[in-house]
Amino acid sequence: MSSERQGLYEMLDDRFRTGRCMNGDDALEVLFTGCRWAEGPVYVPAWRQLVWSDIPNDRMLRWDEETGAVSVFRRDAGHTNGNTLDREGRLITCEQGNRRVTRTEHDGTLTVLADRWQGKRLNSPNDAAVKSDGSIWFSDPDFGITSDYEGYRAQSEIGANNLYRIDPGTGEVRLVADCFGAPNGLVFSPDERQLYVSDTRAGFIRVFDVDDDGLSEGRVFAKAAARGKARFDNLRFDDGGRLWAAAMDDGVHCYDPDGTLIGRLNVPETVSNISWGGAKRNRLFITAETSLYSVVMGVTGTHPTGPGRQPWL
Numbered sequence: 426m427s428s429e430r431q432g433l434y435e436m437l438d439d440r441f442r443t444g445r446c447m448n449g450d451d452a453l454e455v456l457f458t459g460c461r462w463a464e465g466p467v468y469v470p471a472w473r474q475l476v477w478s479d480i481p482n483d484r485m486l487r488w489d490e491e492t493g494a495v496s497v498f499r500r501d502a503g504h505t506n507g508n509t510l511d512r513e514g515r516l517i518t519c520e521q522g523n524r525r526v527t528r529t530e531h532d533g534t535l536t537v538l539a540d541r542w543q544g545k546r547l548n549s550p551n552d553a554a555v556k557s558d559g560s561i562w563f564s565d566p567d568f569g570i571t572s573d574y575e576g577y578r579a580q581s582e583i584g585a586n587n588l589y590r591i592d593p594g595t596g597e598v599r600l601v602a603d604c605f606g607a608p609n610g611l612v613f614s615p616d617e618r619q620l621y622v623s624d625t626r627a628g629f630i631r632v633f634d635v636d637d638d639g640l641s642e643g644r645v646f647a648k649a650a651a652r653g654k655a656r657f658d659n660l661r662f663d664d665g666g667r668l669w670a671a672a673m674d675d676g677v678h679c680y681d682p683d684g685t686l687i688g689r690l691n692v693p694e695t696v697s698n699i700s701w702g703g704a705k706r707n708r709l710f711i712t713a714e715t716s717l718y719s720v721v722m723g724v725t726g727t728h729p730t731g732p733g734r735q736p737w738l
Contacts, residue, residue, distance in 0.1 A: 448723025468702025610659030701726025
């Protein structure tokens with residue numbers, strides 16, 4: 426595998442170039458700096474704002490696309506981590522400190538969607554994905570209970586790090602996979618036939634077939650690159666079927682549908698999460714350690730709530 430560096434973009438396979446992945450801005454734009462550990466970016470089209478988490482500082486921030494201003498969205502936020510949107514444009518948030526998944530209603534009130542499984546408290550929900558049927562799937566590693574830095578130190582009541590599904594009709598929390606060291610980011614393929622999940626401690630991304638009964642046993646889609654200290658965090662797809670992964674100390678990875686690592690975005694800080702946004706969904710937002718970055722690209726991201734245009738866009 427040959428490597429070609431072009432500043433921000435690093436081509437490892439010619440498909441990175443021919444797929445327009447290297448088109449767009451020549452450099453990252455710094456939108457904000459001053460976080461302790463930034464995570465969970467989500468673009469809210471109705472607001473034209475980007476909301477993200479600053480976990481150790483226990484706050485959520487928002488960047489306004491029109492003015493460039495950054496303000497506090499929520500304080501004492503429960504050491505929030507991952508954020509996404511549901512089919513009605515409401516904010517779905519994983520609260521590590523409060524050990525729950527919540528929904529922010531249109532009037533600003535909070536609804537608790539999940540805080541227990543079989544009567545036991547969740548560990549520390551990390552990331553969530555919404556399927557087009559309205560179900561919410563979320564990862565539950567122990568990152569928020571191992572110390573007081575990103576949550577509150579505690580013993581796991583469940584004794585494992587699992588993946589769960591919240592039923593859209595009944596609200597039932599169901600275990601869908603329990604084969605992880607530390608499940609982290611998750612995303613459905615554009616046709617929702619597969620679910621991709623990163624396992625940060627294991628150093629790979631797994632892919633599962635999705636059916637009416639849940640998930641298949643799964644297989645390894647990609648392993649962390651040998652160079653540096655690459656580990657996987659959250660995941661996103663573009664409209665060409667390529668998977669983009671926050672790879673922490675190795676920037677942002679781009680994978681062809683066949684699992685080949687075809688390119689990277691080089692980022693000066695440890696990358697935690699990525700999210701597509703902007704009017705054309707071709708602006709990639711990157712949370713990395715202390716900062717929020719963005720780059721307008723030649724590829725377009727898929728929508729976080731599955732196939733079909735939403736009425737609130």
